Amino acid sequence: MDGQIQNFACSNYELLLEDFVNGELSGAGAKSLAEHLKDCGACRAAFQNASECSRLLHLADHTPDPGPGFARTVMARIRTEASPVQEKSLWQPFVFLGWRFAATAALGLVALMTYDISGHIRQSNRQSGDLQIEARDLFSTDSANPPRTQDDVLMLVAESNHGNQ
Amino acid sequence: MADVPKIVAANAQALPVAASRREKAQEERELVRLCQNGTESAFEELVRRNQQRMLALVGGILRRREDVEDVVQQVFLKAYISIRRFDQRAAFSTWLYKIAVNECWDYLRKKKVRPLMYESDMSEEQVSRLDGFASADRPPENVSERAEVRELLEKLLEKLPEQDRQLLVLKEMEGFSVQELAEILDLNVNTVKVRLFRARGRIMDMYRGRRTQGKAPGV
Numbered sequence: 001m002d003g004q005i006q007n008f009a010c011s012n013y014e015l016l017l018e019d020f021v022n023g024e025l026s027g028a029g030a031k032s033l034a035e036h037l038k039d040c041g042a043c044r045a046a047f048q049n050a051s052e053c054s055r056l057l058h059l060a061d062h063t064p065d066p067g068p069g070f071a072r073t074v075m076a077r078i079r080t081e082a083s084p085v086q087e088k089s090l091w092q093p094f095v096f097l098g099w100r101f102a103a104t105a106a107l108g109l110v111a112l113m114t115y116d117i118s119g120h121i122r123q124s125n126r127q128s129g130d131l132q133i134e135a136r137d138l139f140s141t142d143s144a145n146p147p148r149t150q151d152d153v154l155m156l157v158a159e160s161n162h163g164n165q
Numbered sequence: 166m167a168d169v170p171k172i173v174a175a176n177a178q179a180l181p182v183a184a185s186r187r188e189k190a191q192e193e194r195e196l197v198r199l200c201q202n203g204t205e206s207a208f209e210e211l212v213r214r215n216q217q218r219m220l221a222l223v224g225g226i227l228r229r230r231e232d233v234e235d236v237v238q239q240v241f242l243k244a245y246i247s248i249r250r251f252d253q254r255a256a257f258s259t260w261l262y263k264i265a266v267n268e269c270w271d272y273l274r275k276k277k278v279r280p281l282m283y284e285s286d287m288s289e290e291q292v293s294r295l296d297g298f299a300s301a302d303r304p305p306e307n308v309s310e311r312a313e314v315r316e317l318l319e320k321l322l323e324k325l326p327e328q329d330r331q332l333l334v335l336k337e338m339e340g341f342s343v344q345e346l347a348e349i350l351d352l353n354v355n356t357v358k359v360r361l362f363r364a365r366g367r368i369m370d371m372y373r374g375r376r377t378q379g380k381a382p383g384v
Contacts, residue, residue: 009362009366014358014359014362014363015355015358015359015362017362018343018358018359018361018362019358021362021365022343046362046366049365049366049369049370050362050365050366050369052369053333053337053365053366053368053369054337054365055299056295056299056318056369056372057318057333057337057338058304058337058338059298059299059303059304059305059314059318060304060311060314060315060318060337060338061304061311061314061315062217062221062338062339062340063217063220063221063224063339064217065216065217066216066217066220066234068213070212070216070234071209071212071213071216072209073238074209074212074216074237074238074241074242075205075208075209075212077238077242078208078241078242078245081242082242082245082246
């Protein structure tokens with residue numbers, strides 16, 4: 001019977017009893033509980049039970065502080081596993097894609113410019129070669145019969161159609 | 166720690182004894198702010214200040230000593246990654262406790278284990294050992310005896326429903342306040358108080374029951 005009484009304190013006093021066990025009850029609450037405890041054996045027994053339990057459990061040590069080594073281990077793990085104080089933002093994939101696109105575009109541009117410049121160089125090389133050939137053609141003479149007079153020269157130019165042949 | 170701003174270094178020395186709760190909270194807010202601005206050493210200071218209670222909390226839920234440190238490290242890692250999202254409306258420690266509780270449930274779910282269960286009931290010898298410690302009414306000074314008391318009490322608490330056991334361990338053995346427990350476990354303060362009170366009654370009934378059983382003739 002005793003055990004049954006100990007299990008059940010009056011439900012409207014349980015909160016006050018718990019505060020009392022924790023030493024957090026004062027004023028009107030404490031007065032009201034003290035009055036009640038005078039008359040209620042069940043609550044007295046429950047209070048005694050709770051106080052004994054508290055004493056018993058306080059025999060156990062708190063978990064000890066692991067010391068500064070633990071914090072260092074945590075920080076080392078953070079340095080290995082987390083990026084520096086930056087969580088992944090929502091835009092990060094888009095930013096990454098943007099950079100990729102920009103890099104590809106820049107590469108393409110460089111390739112195009114290289115191609116264009118080399119084309120220009122090739123073309124100008126070809127043109128200068130043609131001019132040299134044309135100039136040579138224009139003024140090439142039959143080494144066997146070089147023009148002797150001014151008229152011969154004019155005739156030669158006229159025959160070669162002013163170098164447009 | 167070289168780049169820790171002056172406030173952190175100075176407070177780290179002055180804090181343990183003198184500073185009031187409000188000052189501590191203010192410093193913690195400042196540390197969080199520094200950390201959000203990228204000061205890594207501020208986070209290390211936050212770890213140092215909270216590591217013991219975190220180990221107590223996670224230990225109180227998991228009770229597998231070999232896993233507790235790993236889970237606590239994981240909790241700090243998660244806190245570090247998401248600290249920029251923390252708006253400081255609650256205390257940093259409360260925020261951290263919630264991450265820890267979620268991490269514990271995740272861990273238990275992934276590992277598909279129940280929190281550690283002790284195989285057998287307390288033996289008569291163990292009950293009388295605990296009686297001996299209880300009658301001395303102060304924690305034993307010897308380290309091995311202290312460990313024994315802890316183990317005996319945990320065995321005794323094993324008989325309670327899981328949440329009641331956690332409440333008692335965290336409140337009585339680890340020193341968490343009722344308010345903190347309510348925040349951590351998402352319960353109403355009054356619910357925590359009533360549960361605690363009833364759990365105390367239950368555990369003492371069991372303890373007394375084991376004692377009378379042990380003392381009964383022919384048992």
